[in-house]
Amino acid sequence: MKFDVEVNNLSLKYNDYEALKDLSFMLEGGKVYGLLGRNGAGKTSLLSLLASFRESTKGSIKITGENPFENADIMQNVHLIYEKDYKDESEKVKGMLEIIERYRPNFDAEYAQYLVKRFKLPLDKAVNKLSRGMQSALNVTMGLASRAPITIFDEAYLGMDAPTREIFYKELLADQAERPRTMILSTHLVSEMDYLFDEVIIIDKGAFVLHEEYETLISRGASITGAAEEVDDFVSGMTQLNEQQLGNTKAVMVYGYLSEKDKQEALQRGLEVGPVSLQDLFIHLTSEEV
Amino acid sequence: MKQKSIFPKVAFDMFSVQFIWSLWFISFILLAHIVMIVVSINSDSVLGEFLFFSHSSSKVYMLVIGIISSYAFLTFYVNHGVTRKDYFIGAALAAVGIAAAIAIIAAVLTGLEYAVLEITNLPVTINNSLADNSIESSDNSISIFVPKAILSSSILVHSSSWLLSLLMYTLNILTLYVIGWLIGSGYYRFGWVIGFGFIAISLVSIIIADLLWGTELGEPLSNWLPFSSISLPVSVSAAGSIILIGVILWGIRLLTKRITIKM
Structure with a gap:
């Protein structure tokens, strides 16, 4: 099944502040999208709406034609990876992966093991004892191995050093080539990640700026x-x-x-x-x- | 492609995690109880059996893990594609399971306690029929309020009503869990200012729960009431408790139905 995303006139207000203003765009399933915007442009707000973390003030999101909010069939297939606060997470890396496997229908445990090795993640270490970069590597591992039809990386590389980011980009492309899914990568490391994008969406101050194929845009x-x-x-x-x-x-x-x-x-x-x-x-x- | 329901998985997982916490909790309480037994051997004071002894600490413990429920699990589950509804049903089932598990373990330990004391013939007086509804140490420094119903239907005094004792213990601590969960959800959704309002609602709920079981009211806030305890038949207490739990659960569901997940 193709997981197309259709966003129509989407607006989000926090009290009086307009975080998103009347966004409309369509994401065809199976491509890698770069979501670009400056600090405070509304990237995370938009992504949290896609992942059903919150509801919009106005407008709609349709994934496979349905509203994803509180829709179990869709929510299981959307995975938002962001920098989490793990200071109270005493679960071990291994345990985390096992829990995720229970809730992600497409999770591939073997692939997760492969990524754990690639990122040199210590399986028996508690997550809150990992360095920030290692926690990001764990997030990325869970994100890729979940193989969710809609996988969203919101600045998922934070804290990773350059070689680790390289591994992330390489593995992302390799897995995408074999099992195309919709990936949304939000970033300000544009120069480093541009080659990953099939299409680019730029938002600024909560408003839609453009959505174009990478090649056309450049x-x-x-x-x-x-x-x-x-x-x-x-x-x-x-x-x-x-x-x-x-x-x-x-x-x-x-x-x-x-x-x-x-x-x-x-x-x-x-x-x-x-x-x-x-x-x-x-x-x-x-x-x-x- | 419809997946099968996810809430049983949530219920099982939340039960497992909280069960491990509960085993730690019970171990500490058991340790404290053993210390108390040793003290009572040496000081001749009267001691409540483990079921009584653990009851009020279990209530506090359940309140605490109830508060943690939203913060520890809601964000995690929604992030992994579980709907708020599945989280709610799963968490509620897990809470019932944990309450029952603690009650059963406490009852089994109480049985063992009697057996061990019988076999070893230690000079300990265990009192399970206190008339004044409270357990007090000889110097009045500790006083624990226990529901009359549990006191008068101690599993070993009236072994025929052990099921009833378990039910009461379970309902009592489950009430505190859902009250904690309500506070946690209120804070999660509204932050700390409005969160205080949920503490007020919770205090009222605790007073109602205590009145239902004929416990003497311990909270200073309840002094304005014209009575300090009421007597109800056990069946009414149980039904009232179940209704109270139901109302609070309904409140939690309203709060979390479309709640924004903290990132």
Whole structure:
């Protein structure tokens, strides 16, 4: 069964504060989605609604066409992984995995064991005795091994060191290739995770900004590299996201489609046209000045 | 693809976890009781049997684990895809199981206590028919209120009503568990300011529960009542207790039905 997610006019208010404003989008099952937004943009609020942690103030969420809230068949198949407070969790790693297995219909114990080894998690250690990075690795292990049709990682890498994050990304992609499911990854480590995303959703201050395929999105910008004067001349009039200069060589990120004609012109001037990074686009699209 | 109901799993798991806690609790109480027996041998004071002795501590213990219920389990279960409804039913069943388990263990230990004291012939006076409804140490420093009903139907005095004693013990401590659960749920949902309101509701519930069983009221707040205890037939006490538990459970369900889960 495909777990499509349909969000319509979703709003969430905390007293007077509008955390989410009229969001609408559709997530087709089986893809990896990057959910990007600045601090306080409403990412966690949105994800907690998807995971039935709370109810929206207005609007609806439909998963496989049904309202997920208090719907056992859907809730079992949605797994939100977030940074939990484990200071009172005296259960051992092994015990945690055994409990999860009882409640997640698609849990794969063998795969969990494999991930435990990959992350070098101590099975007999109490969860509250693990370092923050290790606790995150345990969360990720539970998240991946649950193989929930909708798996949501909300900043799940917090506290992990770079090599551990690499393992997480690799295992996520490997398992996704074999058993495609809907994954939603919320992050601000955009530059590090962008290659994981099939599609990107950006929200800002609780409002929807865009939802596009990763490839399409990054083609909405370009990096122009070459001699400083030539570059400056070429990009004048374009929306500039970012610039870097080394000696006389300058690289400027621009926002907006470049036509074939533009590209030809750039080549004639001896400029190099490259892709723009999602990170730069993200910063541009959610910056205060826009 | 309908999964089968999840609440039996929740009930079993919550029972198992809390049962382990309860075994620890009973061990400590048993230890304290043995110390009391030793003290009473050396000081000639009258001692209540284990069933009486453990009763009031069990009530406090059940209140505490009831309070913990929401915080320790609700977040966990909803995070793992269990509905609030399945959590509620599972937790309620587990609570009934724990109350019954503690009552049964306390009764068995009481039986053993009599057997051991009989065999060893120790000079201990165990009093299970106290008329004044309370157990007091010789210097009046400790006084424990025990329901009349349990006192007058001690399993060993009237062995025919052992089932009744168990039922009463179970209902009494179950009442305290659901009261704790109500406080915990109130705090979980509304935070500490409104949470105090739930403590007030709980005090009233505790007073009602005590009145139902004809226990002398121990709370200072109940001084304004024109009476300090009422006498009811056991069947009415039991029915009243079950209704009280039902009403509190209904309140907990209302509180948690659509509750926002803390992250």
